[in-house]
Amino acid sequence: MTHFGDHQVSIYAAGMLAGQIPAWTTDLASLERHAAEVLPPEALGYIVPSAGGGLTARANVAAFEQWRIVPRMLRDHATRDLSTEVLGTPMAAPLLLGPVGVQTLAHPDGELATARAAAALGLTYVHSTQAGHSIEQAAAANGDGQRWFQLYWPTHDELCESFLARARAAGYTTLVLTLDTTLLGWRPRDLDRGYLPFLANEGIANYTSDPVFNALLDKPAEEDPAGAGLAFAGVFPNPGLSWEQLPWLRERWDGPIVLKGLQHVDDARRAVDAGVQGVVVSNHGGRQVDGAVASLDVLPGIAEAVGDELTVLFDSGVRSGPDVLKALALGADAVLLGRPYLYGLALGGQEGVEHVLRCLLAELDLTMGNAGCSTPADLVPELLVRSPR
Numbered sequence: 158m159t160h161f162g163d164h165q166v167s168i169y170a171a172g173m174l175a176g177q178i179p180a181w182t183t184d185l186a187s188l189e190r191h192a193a194e195v196l197p198p199e200a201l202g203y204i205v206p207s208a209g210g211g212l213t214a215r216a217n218v219a220a221f222e223q224w225r226i227v228p229r230m231l232r233d234h235a236t237r238d239l240s241t242e243v244l245g246t247p248m249a250a251p252l253l254l255g256p257v258g259v260q261t262l263a264h265p266d267g268e269l270a271t272a273r274a275a276a277a278l279g280l281t282y283v284h285s286t287q288a289g290h291s292i293e294q295a296a297a298a299n300g301d302g303q304r305w306f307q308l309y310w311p312t313h314d315e316l317c318e319s320f321l322a323r324a325r326a327a328g329y330t331t332l333v334l335t336l337d338t339t340l341l342g343w344r345p346r347d348l349d350r351g352y353l354p355f356l357a358n359e360g361i362a363n364y365t366s367d368p369v370f371n372a373l374l375d376k377p378a379e380e381d382p383a384g385a386g387l388a389f390a391g392v393f394p395n396p397g398l399s400w401e402q403l404p405w406l407r408e409r410w411d412g413p414i415v416l417k418g419l420q421h422v423d424d425a426r427r428a429v430d431a432g433v434q435g436v437v438v439s440n441h442g443g444r445q446v447d448g449a450v451a452s453l454d455v456l457p458g459i460a461e462a463v464g465d466e467l468t469v470l471f472d473s474g475v476r477s478g479p480d481v482l483k484a485l486a487l488g489a490d491a492v493l494l495g496r497p498y499l500y501g502l503a504l505g506g507q508e509g510v511e512h513v514l515r516c517l518l519a520e521l522d523l524t525m526g527n528a529g530c531s532t533p534a535d536l537v538p539e540l541l542v543r544s545p546r
């Protein structure tokens with residue numbers, strides 16, 4: 158039996174044999190519906206939908222359906238091991254908890270619950286710049302766990318430097334620079350409600366805990382939340398960002414840098430030239446450019462174009478163990494999970510997040526085994542065929 162941290166990967170299968178019934182559904186595809194029953198409308202409206210009419214968000218999920226697994230037989234898979242190492246970070250499985258902002262909308266414990274769940278399962282937690290808890294609070298919750306920091310590059314240099322220094326001091330090892338959200342996308346569900354969490358002082362904990370940011374305020378954020386929201390709106394949009402600025406960041410971060418949000422082969426090649434260590438092939442879960450290509454559709458081309466020169470990570474549309482298998486087989490070194498763990502968070506805080514992760518990993522483990530694979534290295538393109546949609 159494969160071991161996953163302190164837990165068996167197939168813990169639910171084993172638990173069921175022992176007569177235990179999980180608290181929540183193990184059908185991750187229906188988690189969104191369950192979470193919708195407990196989330197307040199604003200939170201639901203922010204988390205679940207995507208940009209525009211949702212074409213890209215649907216395409217992300219549908220893209221997985223065109224690939225089918227061709228299981229192989231009589232390959233000893235009695236001992237399976239999902240563990241891996243990505244950019245020097247040991248991981249119990251090739252799965253990270255992707256950067257998701259304002260997790261306090263889903264549950265009051267927000268990022269603290271997620272950081273604890275990640276540590277409990279030996280997975281890497283990625284802390285968002287837009288978190289509801291600060292860099293230091295999340296690091297404390299994550300304890301001895303592995304953590305990376307996601308940067309939304311503010312237009313204020315000193316603030317950017319302060320974020321980097323704080324992340325470094327708090328034990329975040331890799332910097333994930335998100336490039337696809339220099340401007341917030343067109344999100345009708347939020348616009349129709351007139352709701353943006355950040356302006357209501359939600360999801361700016363990294364800023365309001367920062368001395369450089371606080372020096373920009375006329376009054377302390379607690380006394381004037383609207384003023385803090387406006388100050389945030391003044392430093393966030395960064396549409397002037399360009400490749401020429403990357404050396405500035407490179408000089409200020411001595412660990413690995415990963416560029417998140419790449420979808421074009423030429424941008425991936427440019428990333429190699431820029432001296433970063435990795436990319437996340439992602440369209441931000443369809444939350445930015447509606448009509449953008451499905452993330453999975455561009456993964457093989459990017460993986461081929463960068464070869465061994467960059468670590469290739471993937472997100473957008475991952476909803477099941479077989480999805481993880483397919484992304485890895487198509488060239489990803491690891492996968493970032495987005496919305497599904499937020500649904501677990503909404504349903505049950507840390508326990509809910511752990512439930513989602515255990516289900517996903519158990520399904521991955523069982524799918525790999527039944528397809529004749531024992532380790533992530535066995536997940537190669539030949540394991541898949543493309544079927545018409």
Ligand SMILES: Cc1cc2nc3c(=O)[nH]c(=O)nc-3n(C[C@H](O)[C@H](O)[C@H](O)COP(=O)(O)O)c2cc1C
Pocket residue numbers: 203204205217255256257258259285286287288307335417439440441442443444472473474475494495496497
């Ligand atoms: C509510 C929400 C907030 C997000 N916040 C961030 C963020 O702060 N930084 C970031 O790089 N990506 C953010 N993302 C994008 C995720 O990191 C990831 O790219 C996306 O969720 C993947 O798509 P999926 O959820 O459909 O799998 C957010 C996504 C959601 C759903």
Ligand SMILES: CCCCCCC(=O)C(=O)O
Pocket residue numbers: 258287338341355393441444
């Ligand atoms: C104006 C702030 C935008 C932060 C975006 C957080 C995020 O990545 C997302 O909602 O998606």
